[in-house]
Amino acid sequence: xxxxxxxxxxxxxxxxxxxxxxxxxxxxxxxxxxxxxxxxxxxxxxxxxxxxxxxxxxxxxxxxxxxxxxxxxxxxxxxxxxxxxxxxxxxxxxxxxxxxxxxxxxxxxxxxxxxxxxxxxxxxxxxxxxxxxxxxxxxxxxxxxxxxxxxxxxxxxxxxxxxxxxxxxxxxxxxxxx
Numbered sequence: 001x002x003x004x005x006x007x008x009x010x011x012x013x014x015x016x017x018x019x020x021x022x023x024x025x026x027x028x029x030x031x032x033x034x035x036x037x038x039x040x041x042x043x044x045x046x047x048x049x050x051x052x053x054x055x056x057x058x059x060x061x062x063x064x065x066x067x068x069x070x071x072x073x074x075x076x077x078x079x080x081x082x083x084x085x086x087x088x089x090x091x092x093x094x095x096x097x098x099x100x101x102x103x104x105x106x107x108x109x110x111x112x113x114x115x116x117x118x119x120x121x122x123x124x125x126x127x128x129x130x131x132x133x134x135x136x137x138x139x140x141x142x143x144x145x146x147x148x149x150x151x152x153x154x155x156x157x158x159x160x161x162x163x164x165x166x167x168x169x170x171x172x173x174x175x176x177x178x
Contacts, residue, residue, distance in 0.1 A: 069158070069159070092124060095108060105128075113175065122175045125173070128142045129141055146171075149171070
């Protein structure tokens, strides 16, 4: 099969489309390519960030928001809490309380800790958040978590997590063996 149209096909085509005329462009063909777009706003933003970093001192306290919490059950060695704060225990389970009401969180914490003890997961993390959206009430879930953990007989110690594990928005809990 030929790729070129036969004379008969060309004639049929011209009859079908009718008379044609060549279009001429009034636009001149550019001689040089257009320059690449420059991200001017991004450049200005970066310059402003550098300027702010150089002119404003960094406050380490502003990096981690909130107070640390911690507790050691009476009769336990202070070394236990020290090791917990240093991250010497492996976290085996986690509960995230974000978006929970206080009532739901209270129930969730109890069930979570009971379940962890049944499965012998004795070092766990509870993410309560930093309370940044709590407004004037402060960190509601953080205070609730602190209160509930202090009241439980099976909690040997707890401490705010290390920054890589959630910082003051989470707590690491050490549970007693049966």
